[in-house]
Amino acid sequence: MTLIHRLRRSMADYPPMLWLLAVGCFLNVGGLSFLWPLNSIYIHEELGKPLTVAGLVLLLHSAGATAGYLAGGSLFDRVGARPVLLTGLLTASLVIALPGLIDSWPLYVAVMFLFGLSASFVFPAINALAAKVWPEGGRRAFNFLYVANNLGVAVGTAIGGLVAQVSFDLAFLSASLTLFLFAVFAFFKIRDPEPSVTAPAQPVAEAQAAAPETSATFERPLTPEFKIPWLPINALFIGFLILWIAYVQWQSSIAVYMQSQGTSLSAYSLLWTINGVLIFCGQPLIAWLVRVFRSPSSQMFLGTGLFLIAFLLILLSNSYSVFIAGMIVLTLGEMLLWPCIPAAVSQLSPPSRLGFLQGLIGSGGPVGRMLGPLIGGLLYDHFPFSTLVLFIIGLMLIPLICFAVYMRTART
Structure with a gap:
């Protein structure tokens, strides 16, 4: 009973929407982690390209991710979290499925850029939404999502390695499915807060005093x-x-x-x-x-x-x-x-x-x-x-x- 009591108390410490965002982080990063440790291996061994070329493709992927962060954050301010999440997740899910269905080097290069762009829409939207739903939480909200992200990395890399041993095509399709599941989850569960929630309900100093152990x-x-x-x-x-x-x-x-x-x-x-x-x-x-x-x-x-x-x-x-x-x-x-x-x-x-x-x-x-x-x-x-x-x-x-x-x- 003590363990159950502690779990209930822990859940009560965080707003319900933050728990939903943490689940989303786990699905999102878990899906991405199916691939990120395997990209260089796939390019070098499956596509027969030198590691220098693999590095250039990953550079292009990071360039797309940089643009995605900026675009996703700006769109969040205009249309809210839910449209940004759905746009990024559905696009990323569709794009990353293509290498699992079609073997083409030029297509893969384009996919890596577009995947970096679309998948990165998600991160600023999640962070900004966390700040909105729990502004008095300070770093506690971001630390909560950080732990959920790392749990996704741990599970995603472990499963992704096993799946890739069977087939790289299956790894791409599995990542696509995971991102699609997060999109479905976001459609039904993720909601932008009412305008009144976007400002702290109490001064920051008072909120921090109410939770001094981690604020x-x-x-x-x-x-x-x-x-x-x-x-x-x-x-x-x-x-x-x-x-x-x-x-x-x-x-x-x-x-x-x-x-x-x-x-x-x-x-x-x-x-x-x-x-x-x-x-x-x-x-x-x-x-x-x-x-x-x-x-x-x-x-x-x-x-x-x-x-x-x-x-x-x-x-x-x-x-x-x-x-x-x-x-x-x-x-x-x-x-x-x-x-x-x-x-x-x-x-x-x-x-x-x-x-x-x-x-x-x-x-x-x-x-x-x-x-x-x-x-x-x-x-x-x-x-x-x-x-x-x-x-x-x-x-x-x-x-x-x-x-x-x-x-x-x-x-x-």
Whole structure:
């Protein structure tokens, strides 16, 4: 009975619509995760193209995703969440089914761009809707969706790998079906809040006092309707983008380096298993850190500092145990940063531009994923690995400066 009581209490802590959005996040990211680990393998082994070409196709996919974030966020402000979700999901479902039905290299290149564009409509709409239905929740709302996303990644990659062993065509069709199921779910369950719900029912400070265990103290109240505070918004965008350039090194240049040092692919994959397990099991630790470091800026500084420590560790040693320690530290930084930055943006956003600004800040992710492998690859190919790591360590000064700018200007 105690477990059931705790579950009911946990469900009561979050608005019903946020639970529905979390289910949507699980379906959406689960469907996408059927494919993202397999794209390079499919292009290289099934289509017979070199890895350089695969990298260019994924670059094109990220370019489409960047445009999708911006377009989806802007459309959210004009027409609301439901039309944006349905447009993005149905288009993405249709587009990604095509490679499962037709084997064509030119078609696949076009599909990757259109899929990146349409699938990315969903993310700013979900974030903006979460901010609308629970404005007093602060980072708690975004952290809730972040955990749901990672659960989708864990399940999607596991099932996607098994399905791809049977057939890549089946993997494409399975991803299409999952996105279609989310579209059906969104049609029946996802609703935009009434206009009266878009503003906090109580002052932010009072709402945070009512839930002090996980809420963060934001530096300013919601921005007036007519004014966008561009300086702190741009500071958050740049900081977020640079952090993604650093983060993606663990999926690209660091992965190549570890294999060159004799680390097996399964041992490298274990790092990401640790990442996923820690995201779920480490939530009590993050809740405690949020209680101690209450303001978003202090959480951003701490998260960036943890990113810095993760790279310092692998600079000191190339042993596998050090890479495990680095991944643990990196994951803790990620758990602080990824929910905190969109939550901070939501507090700075005028209600009529909430979707656009969530799309803007979210686009820093695909831009970072485009630039990160390119920068890391150039440094890895022409300099010692230590030079790459030192460059990333130096790069971490930029987010620290950006978050200091946010801290100062978000008060004004």
